Amino acid sequence: MQADLAAAEIGTRRGARHLLLLLDFDGTLAAFNRDPSAVHLDADTSALLERLAANPVITVGIISGRRLPDLQQRVTFSGDMYLAGLHGLEIHGPAETFIHPGAAAATSLMESIAAEVEPRLALLPGVFIEDKEFSIVLHYREAAPAARVVATSHFMDAARANIDSGRLRLLPGAGVIELLPEAAWHKGSALEWIRERVERSHGPTFTVYVGDDVTDQDAFGAIGPHGLAISASARATGGEFSVDGPDGVERLLNCLDGPEDNRRA
Numbered sequence: 001m002q003a004d005l006a007a008a009e010i011g012t013r014r015g016a017r018h019l020l021l022l023l024d025f026d027g028t029l030a031a032f033n034r035d036p037s038a039v040h041l042d043a044d045t046s047a048l049l050e051r052l053a054a055n056p057v058i059t060v061g062i063i064s065g066r067r068l069p070d071l072q073q074r075v076t077f078s079g080d081m082y083l084a085g086l087h088g089l090e091i092h093g094p095a096e097t098f099i100h101p102g103a104a105a106a107t108s109l110m111e112s113i114a115a116e117v118e119p120r121l122a123l124l125p126g127v128f129i130e131d132k133e134f135s136i137v138l139h140y141r142e143a144a145p146a147a148r149v150v151a152t153s154h155f156m157d158a159a160r161a162n163i164d165s166g167r168l169r170l171l172p173g174a175g176v177i178e179l180l181p182e183a184a185w186h187k188g189s190a191l192e193w194i195r196e197r198v199e200r201s202h203g204p205t206f207t208v209y210v211g212d213d214v215t216d217q218d219a220f221g222a223i224g225p226h227g228l229a230i231s232a233s234a235r236a237t238g239g240e241f242s243v244d245g246p247d248g249v250e251r252l253l254n255c256l257d258g259p260e261d262n263r264r265a
Helices: 002-014 043-054 068-074 107-121 145-164 187-202 214-222 245-256 259-264
Strands: 018-023 058-063 082-085 090-092 097-099 128-131 136-139 168-173 176-181 205-211 227-231
Touching: 002 205, 002 227, 002 245, 018 187, 018 245, 043 058, 043 245, 058 187, 068 082, 068 090, 082 187, 090 187, 107 128, 107 136, 107 145, 136 145, 145 168, 145 176, 168 214, 187 205, 187 214, 205 214
Parallel strands: 018 058, 018 205, 058 082, 205 227
Antiparallel strands: 082 090, 090 097, 128 136, 136 176, 168 176
16 A cells, blocks of 8 residues: 555656656565575566666666675666665666775775684574675674674674774664775765766656665665655665565556556656
8 A cells, every 4th residue: 555655646746857766675676585695586576677667757776785796687687777786886877887986995804804703603593794895794684682692793893993993884784784995975875876867868857765774764865855765664764655575665666667657658
């Protein structure tokens, strides 16, 4: 029901503006999996995104914490769209690719921290480190509460000096803590970067962002008066509407793929 209401609100408020539809990936478009490599778009969602991206009055983009090459392997349908990885530090669009200069600055630090902490986590069930090259992620979604506490303590011990010195920063999420370069850039920055380029080509936009985690709230804050934030879980606060995970997001996409938007094309 919320998906239908959100789609109706978008239709009412959008007017003649070009629709910029941006979404998170894990937990929003695709269900979580303990193994990040096992997460994929299902066929129906992929087909919906492809149809929306082919509509000349809609631009589609995905802003994810995954690395850009990883995201590109999971979003394989044809058509122009924007893909942003590493919370927007890497962006690929129809005519331009952007890599934030701070993205690679701390690679050697990430390697040394991962090497230090991984042996300490080896005996903790449900805990592991994901190495994204430009960042590292502590995963503990499947761990028992006591193991989470121990894992977080080890992770923080290994990273604290570089966090305190301002070289690295922490980004908490759903069952994860990510260690990133200290760059003044986040999903909201990526949204603004994409919107600027879309408006050069299509004029004023109505920007919709759908996300499920605290990491998406920066994007919510960057939308401005001509747009709508939609939460895909209770973890992401500040959305004007909420939908229930990937199933609710698929319902929303179906609504946006309906007759009204097709007539505008």
